[in-house]
Amino acid sequence: MSAMISIQNVSKQFGSATVVDEVSLEIETGDFCVIVGPSGSGKSTLLRMINRLEPISNGGIKVQGQDIMRIPSTELRRGMGYVIQGHGLFPHRTVGQNIATVPKLLGWSKNKIDARVKTLLDVFGLNPDVFQNKYPHQLSGGQQQRVGVARALAAEAKILLMDEPFGALDPLTRTKAQDDLLKIQQQLGITVMLVTHDMDEALRLGDKIAVMNNGRVLQYDSPQDILTHPADSFCSQFIGTVDRALKLLSLHNVCQYMRSELSLTHLAVPSVLQTNSLRDALSEMTWHGVNHISVVNQAGQAVGTVHLSDVLKIGQVK
Numbered sequence: 136m137s138a139m140i141s142i143q144n145v146s147k148q149f150g151s152a153t154v155v156d157e158v159s160l161e162i163e164t165g166d167f168c169v170i171v172g173p174s175g176s177g178k179s180t181l182l183r184m185i186n187r188l189e190p191i192s193n194g195g196i197k198v199q200g201q202d203i204m205r206i207p208s209t210e211l212r213r214g215m216g217y218v219i220q221g222h223g224l225f226p227h228r229t230v231g232q233n234i235a236t237v238p239k240l241l242g243w244s245k246n247k248i249d250a251r252v253k254t255l256l257d258v259f260g261l262n263p264d265v266f267q268n269k270y271p272h273q274l275s276g277g278q279q280q281r282v283g284v285a286r287a288l289a290a291e292a293k294i295l296l297m298d299e300p301f302g303a304l305d306p307l308t309r310t311k312a313q314d315d316l317l318k319i320q321q322q323l324g325i326t327v328m329l330v331t332h333d334m335d336e337a338l339r340l341g342d343k344i345a346v347m348n349n350g351r352v353l354q355y356d357s358p359q360d361i362l363t364h365p366a367d368s369f370c371s372q373f374i375g376t377v378d379r380a381l382k383l384l385s386l387h388n389v390c391q392y393m394r395s396e397l398s399l400t401h402l403a404v405p406s407v408l409q410t411n412s413l414r415d416a417l418s419e420m421t422w423h424g425v426n427h428i429s430v431v432n433q434a435g436q437a438v439g440t441v442h443l444s445d446v447l448k449i450g451q452v453k
């Protein structure tokens with residue numbers, strides 16, 4: 136598969152300080168890439184070089200095989216949504232007008248714009264009849280955040296760049312927003328690059344995770360490999376050793392490890408949903424003091440059983 140974004144030996148200097156230091160990353164089409172690292176590690180600067188908000192000092196970036204320096208910056212940014220913390224919606228424009236911003240600049244017809252606004256509001260679970268004419272201050276934080284993402288995707292961008300997009304949300308809304316984003320990404324087939332300092336968020340969202348420190352990418356791997364084979368002591372410290380097994384369990388869905396012995400599920404055992412992770416299953420088993428748990432579908436019907444012994448095997452780092 137060809138890379139959607141190819142970052143080749145990119146560096147950035149501010150004065151004498153090198154804040155991005157010879158970074159190379161290939162982001163495949165349709166992938167969700169998360170850049171994670173502590174404050175000041177150069178994550179935002181790297182992201183902002185991709186849409187040319189920040190000039191590159193050395194190296195090059197290609198999008199779909201084309202050097203970004205050869206693409207006029209307005210054209211480049213049209214193909215790339217950019218979402219920052221706190222949504223950045225225009226307060227005096229309605230939700231519909233906010234989403235329509237770039238399509239209007241592009242001179243789309245009114246019918247095409249109206250249809251796109253409706254489609255996006257539907258995709259984001261916001262009823263157009265209810266939300267289209269509301270103003271940002273009339274929405275909850277989570278709704279504002281969704282409108283911000285919808286606006287970034289309005290001109291049918293194939294790439295979405297996100298800089299700490301969920302930083303201002305409370306933990307519950309944040310989890311919901313992360314779930315929504317994953318669904319939307321899969322539905323629209325877009326390539327996402329998201330910056331965060333939160334490793335849990337990175338593990339939850341990323342197909343691939345780039346761990347940055349002091350301007351360098353120390354590891355670029357799948358969440359599973361980041362957890363089980365950290366590249367160096369910084370990476371393993373950043374993951375956190377105390378609960379890394381639980382983080383690993385959260386990457387696995389219960390259905391992957393359940394046994395289809397429905398006989399056991401007739402007994403009054405606690406249950407988890409088939410969309411839950413092994414971490415959720417372990418938590419429920421611990422809470423109820425049992426060594427197996429029933430897996431049920433949305434209708435509450437038992438579809439299998441997960442055993443503690445199988446969960447423990449997954450947690451072992453080989």
Ligand SMILES: Nc1ncnc2c1ncn2[C@@H]1O[C@H](COP(=O)(O)OP(=O)(O)OP(=O)(O)O)[C@@H](O)[C@H]1O
Nearest residue numbers: 149154172173174175176177178179180181330332
């Ligand atoms: N315009 C600028 N001029 C000078 N230095 C800058 C500029 N922008 C960023 N820096 C510096 O570059 C370094 C990296 O900043 P950057 O915002 O990329 O880090 P980050 O990992 O995204 O951090 P955070 O998570 O806090 O946003 C920091 O030391 C910052 O002070």
